[in-house]
Amino acid sequence: MKLTAVAASCWSALVWGQVEYHINIDQPQHHLAQVEAKFPQVSTDTFEFHLPNWRTGRYLLLPLADGVRSMSVVDSNGEPLEWKKTARGSWLVQVDKPTQVTVRYQLHADQLGDRSRHIDDSHAFLDASGVFVYNPEFRDQPLEVSLTVPESWRSVAGMDSPKAHHFTAPNYDVLIDSPIETGEHxxxxxxxxxxxxxxxxxxxxxxxxxxxxxxxxxxxxxxxxxxxxxxxxxxxxxxxxxxxxxxxxxxxxxxxxxxxxxxxxxxxxxxxxxxxxxxxxxxxWNVKAYRPQAMAPYDYQQENYSRLLWLAEGSTSYLQNQLLLTAGVITIDEFLADVAKRIERSEATPGREIQSVADASFDNWIATGGDYARNHSVNIYNEGYLASWSLEMAIIERTQAEKNYKDLHRYLYEQHRLPKGYSEQDVKVGLKRITGVAFDDWWQQAIDSPNSLDFDAILAQVGLQRKASSKPARVDYGFELKADQGTGLLTHVRRDGPAWQAGLTKGDRVIAIDGQWLKPGKWSSKLKQLSADKPVTFSYFRRDTLMTAMVHPSTKSAEKLKLEPVAQPTDAQKAAFTAWAGIDWPW
CATH class of the missing domain: 1.10.390.10 (Neutral Protease Domain 2)
Known part of the structure; x- marks a missing residue:
């Protein structure tokens, strides 16, 4: 029978039962293993299976199926079944009669940094998204995973483990969110x-x-x-x-x-x-127990677009140090140092004037970072943190410090636990229930539009201010430069900064300042010696052509931003601080 990518079903539905996975790590030194996926008896004329095209927690399509080789598919009697690959992570099998389907393949696992799969002679980290294929019809069925590993290894996962090197899960979604770490630990x-x-x-x-x-x-x-x-x-x-x-x-x-x-x-x-x-x-809680409706359930084969990733990721970044502070793991000074770093990072990102956190959330699947991104985009983690901070300050202000951002997260956990998920409107409803005030105008200004926050006003609300710098301002050229091949290679040029205005761009190779060539390694010290009172001529190569540009530098603080309490905080400021930081006013 000829195999077709799309065929009308002429038999009854699949027969439910437990899916069985086995992985034999037989050549760990070469990052290789043998995988077997055994699906219960099926009664359809075609049977599809997939390896996800991305893994949860990283919103980027990955070439996970590239690690699969030497595939075979057999029926209940061990007879080969006709199959073909239909997409980057999809296969289709022709089934002529009701039968069990077993898929076998070799797996190459050397993607440690992707946290999808990695095998060597000391361990294996196995995220199911990069290891185990699934069939959509069996996605909700119970399963078992068994491992054959070196004798000295121990296998650990968040799943139930009835015996050594064996795990069970109620469905594939639990398996894919319960990575296995096996090895010497x-x-x-x-x-x-x-x-x-x-x-x-x-x-x-x-x-x-x-x-x-x-x-x-x-x-x-x-x-x-x-x-x-x-x-x-x-x-x-x-x-x-x-x-x-x-x-x-x-x-x-x-x-x-x-x-x-x-x-x-x-x-x-x-x-x-x-x-x-x-x-x-x-x-x-935030993502695994409740998450944006557009990602509930996950679609493992394609992008899961949402304008709420800033809430899923940015608010997590925002809450992380609050938990450490209330736990006594970090001090208030260490907590405020991180807040100051977030402010500095945002103020050095011109893209915050161009892209909203909602747009950044939707585009996160194609975000590449780098010079262009910093100038024209925002990062959902840092700007999502700051959007969360702005939202918490709005909640505190509108409730006289009786409620805060944590109340919103508890609401989402209680009212929108999976598989329900939440929409933008659901978040707004939650905010109104918590505060008694509609947040539509705030949302339009802070989430759906680029939002350059007034950090000084936010700091003042909780009784804080910027600490005055004790050092003279330093010269600012609006670029980042590193010594490379005897030149000063521009790695970033800030949009609308002095170098940008002069026509310099990333990739230009500066060779001289005011007509004087500098030895490698002397660039930073020379630039610090120059004055902001007069223009500087840079000689540089672009496309192997010598060019010049006159830059009129500006100035910026020579110290990292530090935060400190105001001299005489009001009771309202102290109450807002406690609602925000989770500890009493410490000064």
Whole structure:
């Protein structure tokens, strides 16, 4: 029978039963494994299966199916079935009679930084999106995963585990949000509020296990303060101490956090690590328990567009250090240092005057970053953080500090838990219920339009202000430059800044300042010596052609932004501060 991509069903529907997956990590040193997916008896004339084209937590299409080779498909008797690939992550099988369908393939897993799949001689990290195929009709059916791994390995996941190297899940969506970490690990267990936790380290690093355990216990105890309860009984923190990969991904009741192995010990590095842990932990509610309606349920084969990713991701970034502050993991000074960094980053991003956070949310699937993005776009994490801050200040102001942003998140958790999801209108309804005031005008100005916030006014609302700089202002040329091949390579030119106005652009190679060539490594020191009172002539190469540009520099603060309390805060400011930060006025 000829195989066709689309065929009318002439038989009864699929027969339900448990899907069985097995992975045999037979060549870990070569990043290879053998995967088998066994689907119960089917009674349709064609049978489709897919490997997702993206993984949850990263809103970007990925070439996950590229790791699949040597595929075969057989029936209940082991006889081969005719199949063909129909799309980047899709296959179609011809089924001539009711039968079980078993799909086998070799998997290459060397995508550690993507946190989709990675196998080597010490471990395997397996996110189902990059490992296990699924059939849409069996997506809601129970399943079992078994692993064949080296004898010294231990297998861990957020799923139920009836025995070693075996896991069960009620459906594919739980599997895809419950990655498996198997290998040689350091593992530590603890219990807080009747919930069980595991902290797992793969790789050697300068981390302090005891300090991490102590602070994670404080962190996880904060959840009910916002949401009123826990959406899990067990949670796993998977930590990868690596030689290069960085990042983290949230899952249903676990997270994987990747950091270079020497980036745990210094205080600033440790705060960064704990902020990441807090961020991913908050996602257990925000995204995994409730998320935008456009992503409920996930469509694994194509983009899931939403104008609310700023709320899913940006508000998580916003809440992460609030939890650490109320838990006593960080100090108020460390908390405010992060707020100041967010303000500086926004004020150095001209794109905030052009793109709204709602548009950035929708376009996040195609966001590439870089020079153009900074000049014409915003990032859903940082600007979503600031939009969340603005929203919290509006809630606090309209309720005289009786309510705050956490009340909105509890509302979404209680009223829009999956599979329901929430829309923009649902969020507005929640805001009106909490405050008694409609937020349509605020939403249009702050979310649907570019929103350059008045940071000084927001700071004043909670009794804070910018600390005056103690150093003279420095010269600002409006570009970022690095020494490269004996030239000063421009890596970023700020829109409408001095260099932009002079016609310079990213990629130009500066070779001389005011007619004088500079030796490699001397660029930064020379630029600091120049005065903002007179123009500077830059000689540079573009398309291998020597050109010149006269730049009229401006000035900017020579110090990083710092925040401090106002001298005589009012009772209203103190109340707003407490509603915002979650602690009493500390000064």
């Amino acid at each position: 350091q593992s530590f267990e603890f219990t807080v509020d009747g919930k069980d936790y595991e902290l797992l380290f793969w790789g050697q690093g300068n981390y302090d296990v005891e300090q991490t355990l102590e602070d994670l216990k404080k962190l996880v105890a904060q959840g009910p303060g916002i949401w009123g309860g826990y959406p899990y009984d067990r949670y796993v923190f998977m930590i990868h101490a690596t030689s290069g990969a960085r990042g983290a991904t949230e899952h249903l009741n676990s997270t994987v956090i990747q950091r270079t192995r020497d980036s745990f010990a210094e205080r600033k590095d440790y705060i960064s690590f704990m902020s990441t842990a807090s961020h991913e932990y908050i996602h257990t």
